[in-house]
Amino acid sequence: MQKNFRDLKEFFSSEASRSANWLVSGGVLRAGIAFLANLALVRLLSPEDFGRFAIIQADISLVAAIVNFQTGPLIVQAPEEHLEPYQLSRYTGALIVETLLITGGGIITLWVLDLITLGAVVLLGSSLMSIWIDTEVKLxxxxxxxKNITYVETTAHVLSRSFAVLGAFFGMGPLVLYLRKAIKQTIVFEGLRQLGGLTSLPFRWLSLKDWEIHIRRLSGFxxxxxxxRMFDRVTVMILGRVAGEETTGYFYQARRLAIIPNQILRPFSYRMAFNYFSNRISEDERYSTLWRGLAIEGGVLAILAAACWLLADPIVPWLFGEExxxxxxxxxxxxxxxxxxxxFGTVQVYLKAIDKVTTFIVWGRGVQYTMIIIAASLAAIDLLNAGVLLSAGLSAGFIGGAIASWGVIHYHYSKVQK
Incomplete structure (x- = not known):
């Protein structure tokens, strides 16, 4: 017991704790601003506007997922010697190819699905910006x-959301949904420049040997x-196909509300946790740190879930309107x-940090996809309840995947201890 209290005291006085405080504080502020901005937008735009945006976003994200070379996570996990100019150029060389593939693939799929609009082109362009700016952020x-990252990202979030609300109010219509990301990324880039946080990225065209090395590291990631990326996006695309843009718009808003706790915690429970497990903690301490984190996380989330169960019905129509x-x-x-x-995210980054991505894919993603496939099959039969069925499938996927993945971690840890 004394050791546990001593560990907690050391953690709360550590660099990790200070970073966590900044990240969670920023997450709370961003989630609050996003909620208020969304509250205004649902009164200025229609469910069909949100549904169409969700479908276009899902299409672009799916293309990006297929050709994503996972440069950001690989950079966070990489040893220092991999960040020397010649080694770093291997990552940026992969980014060049990724940019070209997303551009071509995005245009083709938007054209095939008859989704090419000004908003879709803007969203595609901002997604290409994100590839490079996110790499700078990870470095x-x-x-x-x-602390500085929280300042920059929170400022970008507040200004981009404020623009969307003002733009919709002054008659720009659903185009504001597509412009938000471009504005946010531009502000993040300028913030990093002001902080002196931009790295001069080296460029070169990769050889076959370079690709062999990169793909060997990248495969599991x-x-x-x-x-x-496919999990949420394919769910949205299936729902859009079987139930239409209006139901997809309702689903989009329900999901936005459901992920607010994750938006608040993710900077700490996923982003910093990956960096922490990868670079700042010994192998012997990893499992006990994971266990303590999951226990605290689960308790807080259970309280929030109970509140949602009890209060969703009176509050959502009151805030958003009866429609x-x-x-x-x-x-x-x-x-x-x-x-x-x-x-689910915390367990995921733990397994990534210890190079057990395959374990997570088999157990975490395996259970997750099994649940959504079952839900999609039921939704295809019962179209009137398709939105609720796919919502339940999302829930079962995250809960089941988290339990299965943690069970494997615990089993292997117990086996080693014996």
């Missing part, structure tokens, strides 16, 4: 500069990244997303 993040009341049953069906999504 800066390795130094645990989370790429597969998991693809499956992660959005169809969001309520979908949100209640996403109780498992509220609890499971942050925990």
């Amino acid at each position: 800066y993040e390795r130094n645990f500069e989370y 790429w597969a998991d990244g693809l499956l992660e 959005w009341s169809s969001v309520v049953p979908m949100l209640i069906a996403m109780i498992g997303v509220i609890i499971g999504m942050p925990i």
Whole structure:
């Protein structure tokens, strides 16, 4: 018991604790601003506007997932010698190819699905910006500069959301949904420049040998990244196909509400946790740190989920308006997303940090996809309840995947201890 208290005291006085405080504080502020901005937007735009945006976003994200070379996570995990100019150029060389593939693939799929609009082109362009700016952020993040990162990212978030609300109010319509990301990324880039946090990225065209080395490191990360992006996006695309843009708009809003706890905790429970497990903690301490983190995380999330269950019905129609009341049953069906999504992410980065991505793919993603396939099959039969069924599938996927992955971790840890 004394050792546990001593460990907690050391943690709360550590660099990691200070970074966590900044990240969680920024997460709370960003989630609050996003909620208020969304509250205004649902009164200025229609469910169909949100549904169409969700479908276009899903299409672009799916293309990006397929050709994503996972440069950000690889940079965070990389040893220092991999950040020397010649080694670093291997990552940027991969980014050049990734940019070209997303550009071509995005245009083709948007054209095939008859989704090419000004907003879609803007969103595609901002997604290409994100590839490079996120790489700069990850390089800066390795130094645990989370205070400055929180300042920059929170400022970008507030200004981009404010623009969206003002733009919609003054008649720009749904185009504001597509412009938010471009504005946010531009502000992040300028913030890093002002902080002196931009790295002069070296460029070169990769040889076959370079690709062989990069792909060897990337394989597990790429597969998991693809499956992660596909999970939500394919769900949205299936729902859009079987139930239409209006139901997809309701689903989009329900999911936005359900992921608020994850938005608040993710900077700490996923982003910093990956950096921490990868670079700042010994192998012997990893499991006990994971266990303590999951216990605290689970307790807080269970309270939030109970509050959502009890209060969703009166609060959502009151805040959004009666025309959005169809969001309520979908949100209640996403109780498992509220609890499971942050925990699922923490287990995911733990296994990534110890180079056990395949274990996570088999158990975490395997259970997750099994649940959503079952839900999609039921939704195809019962179209009237398709939104609720797919919402329940998301919940079951996150909860089931988190339990299965943690079970494997615990089993291997217990086996080693014997």
